[in-house]
Amino acid sequence: MAAPLSHAPTALQLVQSNSLPSLVQIEIERLILRGELAAGRRINESELAARFRTSRGPVREALRALEESRLVRSEKNRGVFVREISIAEADEIYDIREALDELIGRRVAERATQDQLHELTALVEQMEEATGSGNVSRYHALNLKFHDLLVDFAGNARLTESYRLLTKGLLLFRLRGLQDGGGFAVSNTEHKAVVAAIVARDRARAGRLLRQHAAQSRARMHKAAAA
Amino acid sequence: MAAPLSHAPTALQLVQSNSLPSLVQIEIERLILRGELAAGRRINESELAARFRTSRGPVREALRALEESRLVRSEKNRGVFVREISIAEADEIYDIREALDELIGRRVAERATQDQLHELTALVEQMEEATGSGNVSRYHALNLKFHDLLVDFAGNARLTESYRLLTKGLLLFRLRGLQDGGGFAVSNTEHKAVVAAIVARDRARAGRLLRQHAAQSRARMHKAAAA
DNA sequence: AAACTGCCGATTGTCAACAGTCTGCAATCG
DNA sequence: CGATTGCAGACTGTTGACAATCGGCAGTTT
Numbered sequence: 001m002a003a004p005l006s007h008a009p010t011a012l013q014l015v016q017s018n019s020l021p022s023l024v025q026i027e028i029e030r031l032i033l034r035g036e037l038a039a040g041r042r043i044n045e046s047e048l049a050a051r052f053r054t055s056r057g058p059v060r061e062a063l064r065a066l067e068e069s070r071l072v073r074s075e076k077n078r079g080v081f082v083r084e085i086s087i088a089e090a091d092e093i094y095d096i097r098e099a100l101d102e103l104i105g106r107r108v109a110e111r112a113t114q115d116q117l118h119e120l121t122a123l124v125e126q127m128e129e130a131t132g133s134g135n136v137s138r139y140h141a142l143n144l145k146f147h148d149l150l151v152d153f154a155g156n157a158r159l160t161e162s163y164r165l166l167t168k169g170l171l172l173f174r175l176r177g178l179q180d181g182g183g184f185a186v187s188n189t190e191h192k193a194v195v196a197a198i199v200a201r202d203r204a205r206a207g208r209l210l211r212q213h214a215a216q217s218r219a220r221m222h223k224a225a226a227a
Numbered sequence: 228m229a230a231p232l233s234h235a236p237t238a239l240q241l242v243q244s245n246s247l248p249s250l251v252q253i254e255i256e257r258l259i260l261r262g263e264l265a266a267g268r269r270i271n272e273s274e275l276a277a278r279f280r281t282s283r284g285p286v287r288e289a290l291r292a293l294e295e296s297r298l299v300r301s302e303k304n305r306g307v308f309v310r311e312i313s314i315a316e317a318d319e320i321y322d323i324r325e326a327l328d329e330l331i332g333r334r335v336a337e338r339a340t341q342d343q344l345h346e347l348t349a350l351v352e353q354m355e356e357a358t359g360s361g362n363v364s365r366y367h368a369l370n371l372k373f374h375d376l377l378v379d380f381a382g383n384a385r386l387t388e389s390y391r392l393l394t395k396g397l398l399l400f401r402l403r404g405l406q407d408g409g410g411f412a413v414s415n416t417e418h419k420a421v422v423a424a425i426v427a428r429d430r431a432r433a434g435r436l437l438r439q440h441a442a443q444s445r446a447r448m449h450k451a452a453a454a
Numbered sequence: 455a456a457a458c459t460g461c462c463g464a465t466t467g468t469c470a471a472c473a474g475t476c477t478g479c480a481a482t483c484g
Numbered sequence: 485c486g487a488t489t490g491c492a493g494a495c496t497g498t499t500g501a502c503a504a505t506c507g508g509c510a511g512t513t514t
Contacts (some may be wrong), residue, residue, distance in 0.1 A: 054468080054469085055470070058469095064291045068292040068295035069295055077495085077496060079495075099327060103323070157316075158393075161297075162392075273464095281499090282498060282499045284498060285497085287466095303466085304466060304504080
């Protein structure tokens with residue numbers, strides 16, 4: 001078997017490895033997470049099939065997978081709906097996330113390579129810039145990337161899966177219009193503290209701080225929801 | 228809408244609420260978890276469709292859902308295979324499970340009702356009997372139920388989902404023939420300690436003990452794998 | 455004898471059509 | 485006039501058929 005010619009997969013490789021249903025799944029997920037398919041709305045199979053130029057079969061398979069990951073819910077003979085996350089359920093997710101974040105902090109503090117540490121510190125600085133210039137959307141994008149990187153650096157593939165699943169649920173909740181309660185400058189000071197603990201290889205502190213960061217994030221959510 | 232006439236759903240209610248794909252999914256999952264579909268083996272769509280007297284469509288949808296929950300993996304144009312969990316991946320799962328078990332212990336200790344406490348103590352006693360009479364398979368069934376009940380009593384639906392997902396992965400691993408390293412009498416003394424902490428409403432201790440129990444369980448797995 | 459090429463059966467991937475069910479509206483009846 | 489019934493349209497649930505692909509085997513070539 002020849003080595004891949006480039007790192008970016010060509011269209012050919014993409015078609016050969018990914019099946020139509022999985023591509024459709026990714027595309028629908030993107031629509032949901034970007035809010036183009038609003039939460040609670042019914043999803044029309046035929047319409048999606050027409051949009052993607054496929055038949056309904058692959059679309060149905062994709063929707064089944066999305067149902068399993070709790071991004072949509074399905075009622076028999078009525079269709080599938082984009083899930084609506086209540087604040088109670090967001091709370092449940094945060095409860096789990098806090099526990100996982102502590103685990104992530106510990107693992108990253110003990111396993112991260114030097115390069116990864118550099119990447120984290122660089123990212124925190126970028127977020128600092130975004131904070132300074134008041135660029136909220138950029139901050140949010142970087143924030144997502146930050147936590148994505150952290151769970152990656154924890155070096156536990158299954159943990160990455162579980163964490164991303166939960167994160168998607170929270171993303172769905174935020175789409176209801178409730179952005180974090182404005183405190184994103186505060187949020188980044190928390191990030192800095194976490195990274196500092198990681199760089200110092202202080203596992204317990206990194207874990208504790210990352211858990212607290214999740215808890216603060218939850219508190220900001222409640223504050224926003226109350227308003 | 229009339230109230231349901233009985234608690235056990237009739238066949239009619241079952242057909243009305245559950246779609247064919249979801250029923251097929253449950254059935255296939257059962258086959259996998261009971262080991263009738265051996266890990267690593269290829270799954271034949273037509274064969275399953277014939278067995279369940281449906282066409283391949285519903286079977287494919289069910290397999291997509293099972294792929295999302297990581298019980299099967301799928302290779303394009305080659306088919307779907309029952310997943311094989313390596314000991315490395317089982318380790319990853321245990322890492323997460325320990326974190327969740329601590330959360331479960333805390334929550335149950337603070338939320339469990341009196342009835343639930345009674346149920347737990349009763350279950351531990353039943354396990355004690357099974358231990359005494361050397362009934363291993365009964366002990367394992369009760370053990371599964373014990374942890375299932377615990378996560379239920381934690382009162383976090385999303386946590387229940389996540390936990391059960393992980394548990395299924397571990398079950399898949401155990402099917403490789405590696406039962407816990409014999410120490411199931413020891414295991415139950417750990418259960419008793421956990422329940423005692425819960426009854427005493429000592430959240431921190433219950434969490435710590437349940438986490439340790441998971442860690443011990445992981446150690447038993449390693450011991451069995453080494454042999 | 456080893457390696458390559460081209461076919462064959464089996465199985466998956468996809469599609470389009472049919473059947474069943476729900477929702478909303480209009481007509482009917484008390 | 486309000487409630488109920490029947491109908492029409494749209495959509496989902498399921499199926500069977502067709503197309504594409506894969507793995508293995510036989511035949512051929514060097």
